[in-house]
Amino acid sequence: MSLKFVFIGAGNLATHLSIRLKQQGFKIQQVYSRTEKSAKELAEKIDAESTNSPKSISKEADIYIVALKDSVYDEVLSQIEFGEKLVVHCSGSMPMSVLENYAENIGVFYPLQTFSKNREVNFAEIPVFVEANSAENMKRLTETARKISNSVSQLDSEKRMYLHIAAVFACNFVNHFYARAAEVLSEKDILFDVLKPLIMETAQKVQELQPNEAQTGPAVRFDENVINKHLKALEFDSNARELYNSISKSIFEFHKEINE
Amino acid sequence: MSLKFVFIGAGNLATHLSIRLKQQGFKIQQVYSRTEKSAKELAEKIDAESTNSPKSISKEADIYIVALKDSVYDEVLSQIEFGEKLVVHCSGSMPMSVLENYAENIGVFYPLQTFSKNREVNFAEIPVFVEANSAENMKRLTETARKISNSVSQLDSEKRMYLHIAAVFACNFVNHFYARAAEVLSEKDILFDVLKPLIMETAQKVQELQPNEAQTGPAVRFDENVINKHLKALEFDSNARELYNSISKSIFEFHKEINE
Numbered sequence: 001m002s003l004k005f006v007f008i009g010a011g012n013l014a015t016h017l018s019i020r021l022k023q024q025g026f027k028i029q030q031v032y033s034r035t036e037k038s039a040k041e042l043a044e045k046i047d048a049e050s051t052n053s054p055k056s057i058s059k060e061a062d063i064y065i066v067a068l069k070d071s072v073y074d075e076v077l078s079q080i081e082f083g084e085k086l087v088v089h090c091s092g093s094m095p096m097s098v099l100e101n102y103a104e105n106i107g108v109f110y111p112l113q114t115f116s117k118n119r120e121v122n123f124a125e126i127p128v129f130v131e132a133n134s135a136e137n138m139k140r141l142t143e144t145a146r147k148i149s150n151s152v153s154q155l156d157s158e159k160r161m162y163l164h165i166a167a168v169f170a171c172n173f174v175n176h177f178y179a180r181a182a183e184v185l186s187e188k189d190i191l192f193d194v195l196k197p198l199i200m201e202t203a204q205k206v207q208e209l210q211p212n213e214a215q216t217g218p219a220v221r222f223d224e225n226v227i228n229k230h231l232k233a234l235e236f237d238s239n240a241r242e243l244y245n246s247i248s249k250s251i252f253e254f255h256k257e258i259n260e
Numbered sequence: 261m262s263l264k265f266v267f268i269g270a271g272n273l274a275t276h277l278s279i280r281l282k283q284q285g286f287k288i289q290q291v292y293s294r295t296e297k298s299a300k301e302l303a304e305k306i307d308a309e310s311t312n313s314p315k316s317i318s319k320e321a322d323i324y325i326v327a328l329k330d331s332v333y334d335e336v337l338s339q340i341e342f343g344e345k346l347v348v349h350c351s352g353s354m355p356m357s358v359l360e361n362y363a364e365n366i367g368v369f370y371p372l373q374t375f376s377k378n379r380e381v382n383f384a385e386i387p388v389f390v391e392a393n394s395a396e397n398m399k400r401l402t403e404t405a406r407k408i409s410n411s412v413s414q415l416d417s418e419k420r421m422y423l424h425i426a427a428v429f430a431c432n433f434v435n436h437f438y439a440r441a442a443e444v445l446s447e448k449d450i451l452f453d454v455l456k457p458l459i460m461e462t463a464q465k466v467q468e469l470q471p472n473e474a475q476t477g478p479a480v481r482f483d484e485n486v487i488n489k490h491l492k493a494l495e496f497d498s499n500a501r502e503l504y505n506s507i508s509k510s511i512f513e514f515h516k517e518i519n520e
Contacts, residue, residue, distance in 0.1 A: 070485055112458055113461060116469075161449075161490075162444055166455060167446065168479075169437045171439035171462045172476060174437050174459070176475065176511045177430060177433045180510075184425050190422070197372075201374055203459050207456050207460070211436075211439035212439045216376070216431070216432060229426075231354065246503075
């Protein structure tokens with residue numbers, strides 16, 4: 001018999017994960033969101049019921065997936081009686097133990113990806129990290145994860161937080177440098193489009209090489225001539241200039257340490 | 261009649277560019293490099309002569325492409341008599357005028373990409389930026405560039421330097437954050453491989469969205485709870501911690517300005 005799920009939360013992660021679960025044959029029974037519109041919108045996509053009242057959350061599902069902002073966990077979860085049902089959350093930097101206040105059978109189901117509205121992702125390639133408070137719960141989560149992804153690993157709460165930190169560096173911070181680059185170009189009326197092949201190639205390189213082997217540019221070769229020209233050219237934008245200076249130093253120090 | 265080229269320099273850029281020119285029907289007559297081995301290695305790939313003596317550089321080519329490190333221009337170029345031949349360089353942050361000391365007909369031929377040994381790139385997609393000191397020289401460079409790339413633009417020296425700065429942000433600095441992420445993971449014995457789908461998706465997103473629209477993560481939503489957890493978790497690595505703190509602030513300030 002196929003497992004039945006309830007989603008608590010209807011944001012980007014809940015949307016992508018619930019659609020993928022349904023695709024792979026699982027039943028999504030209900031979607032809860034604090035805003036009725038969000039709950040309905042997702043529920044319609046996956047043929048589920050919707051509610052915006054924690055008290056009306058179904059007691060009939062097998063697994064409850066909490067995909068809420070970290071800051072609203074208690075407000076929502078304290079109103080739900082989970083009994084012996086399995087309750088998992090999807091947060092990188094919340095320990096599994098945060099669920100101990102609300103349920104007996106708990107775990108974590110953490111797909112590592114940046115999810116946006118209206119962008120399809122190939123879920124089979126997304127690494128999913130699971131954690132649970134018993135062997136049986138772990139088995140259920142692992143089996144579920146394997147149905148939707150080719151890359152499933154067990155990871156404890158502490159390591160998952162470091163994984164989340166690494167993801168902040170490799171995704172959120174990286175995107176900020178795309179944004180800073182776009183800003184520099186827009187000051188000179190150059191279209192961001194010209195950087196797109198470079199951005200793709202930079203990402204593709206580290207699919208094969210280790211990032212420290214892929215490092216190029218003036219900072220890693222300590223080309224003071226170019227660095228000083230660039231710092232002077234950025235005098236009109238003190239934020240960009242400060243970033244340029246500190247990241248160049250960071251690159252230089254990082255590679256000095258590696259070579260020592 | 262097909263144009264004949266001499267390459268002055270035999271590094272990654274010279275290698276990729278000369279191979280592409282030859283593919284598209286141009287003749288590469290000679291490769292100069294300060295080290296005989298490098299000159300020969302590239303010359304063999306593209307059916308050209310090689311030399312490591314500036315005095316032996318052929319006078320018979322149509323276009324001389326200078327693909328040297330900025331710091332050795334004078335040492336090499338001051339030994340060559342170019343006469344009326346067209347001499348171009350490939351440096352992002354060197355003005356075209358640097359060639360005025362050595363030749364009458366000058367220009368710049370700047371392909372915007374990160375070139376590595378042993379990695380093929382799709383040259384047709386690489387934006388090429390040209391500059392020249394006469395309409396005729398511009399015509400020759402533009403026609404040449406259009407034979408090897410689908411994206412050819414004219415750009416003056418000042419704007420090209422800002423383009424180079426943007427490329428440093430979007431490629432070199434981005435790669436450094438991949439490297440910092442890899443280091444955080446390695447401290448916790450997690451394989452860098454798990455980040456690869458996230459890195460690709462982050463790059464792919466900005467092929468369609470503007471980077472400021474694609475920004476996600478704790479910093480842009482000013483999630484102090486998560487940020488403080490991460491800063492505490494990075495206490496063992498003061499460099500990574502300082503980067504985390506300053507880039508989070510930079511993201512926050514950047515988006516505050518946009519929203520104002």
